[in-house]
Amino acid sequence: MKQVLLAAMLMGFTLTACTTKEDKQSKTENMTQNLNKPIPGTGGNKYVPYDERTGNESVVYFTRNLSAEGLIKAYEQVCGNICGKVGVKLHTGEQNGPNIIPREWVKSLLQKDLPEANIIETNTYYEGDRYTTEQHRKTLEVNGWTFCPVDIMDEEDTITLPVVGGKWFDKMAVGSHLTGYDAMVALTHFKGHTMGGFGGSNKNIGIGCADGRIGKAWIHTVKGSSDQWSISEEEFMERMTESTKATIDFFGKKVTYVNVMRNMSVSCDCEGLLAEPVVTPDVGILSSTDILAIDQACVDIIYAMTAEEHHDMVERIETRHGLRQLSYMKELGMGNNRYVLIDLDNGGKRITAAEAVIGLKPFVQK
DSSP states (O other): OHHHHHHHHHHHHHHHHHHHHHHHHHHHHHHHHHHHSOOOOOOTTOOOOGGGOOSOEEEEEEEOOOSHHHHHHHHHTSOTTOOSSEEEEEOOOSTTOSSSOOHHHHHHHHHHHOTTOEEEEOOOSSSSTTSSHHHHHHHHHHTTOOSSOEEETTSSOEEEEEOTTOSSOSEEEEEGGGGGOSEEEEEEEOEEETTTEEESHHHHHHTTSBOTTTHHHHHHOOTTOSOTTOOOHHHHHHHHHHHHHHHHHHHTTSEEEEEEEOSOOSSOGGGGGGSOOOOSOOOEEEEESOHHHHHHHHHHHHHHSOHHHHHHHHHHHHHTTTTHHHHHHHHTTOOOSEEEEEEGGGTTEEEOHHHHTTTOOOOOOO
């Protein structure tokens, strides 16, 4: 009996020793993984005033003319390098979404300046009206995007583009048709965003060019998580921005940006008819060849509004830590957060963001 107990004790000791060794190895591996994991930046909820920024200035053009004519005028200031086969990256919206850029404006722009261009899009990561190519095509028809070809870039496949200098990615998965284009125009409806805080050119490209199944998952979801939206705040902003960098690096100088500050709900156009009501006044249209400068100028214009005018939008930006989009673009060398704002309505006069918002009228749903 003593021999049996002794043997059992020895076996138990051996098993305990082995388990302890495995636990230590597992803990060591986890510690190594944690040490190697990138650390998100901070400050995404802190607005940096213009006079506290450093570096060079880029040029941003501005018009208060919210019409097809205004859109054409803004685009024509920054179209010098747009040639060859052109893709116009546009958020075409969920079915009957009320806040997207008016189709007639886009039609007028393409007919005048980009008659051979395609609108380019990708399928969504969430299940909705644009989740599959078939659903997406139906939604495009419902929303009136029928006046030119619309290329759903991940309809057939996905490819990867390198992310130079990224800390979360060394490559990003995008729709396979993207590399068939020589130039890209990012035509963006500037607004709030449920996860990004705000959606400007960075969001339009970073999320909008990533394919619907792989690239968007890399940006939004912790690997192995059951929560589809498990990445947020500064880490989400950085991942999205690295995705953008992959695309604009591919196009080099043959990419330009137009942001339309109209019908600015705190919700993205992805939410369609469920978007929060618009309470922020309409402003105008901006254009630039610098992605950071144009998104920064739009954010500065929001902050330059009165407290009543910008309360909801500022709250959405700061609670989501969306300002990290701007600081990370600068860290990655994607542009300048200082700029010369050129007033196209007044002979090219240089103005400030505060001057751009003088006399804004309360938003009225049209």
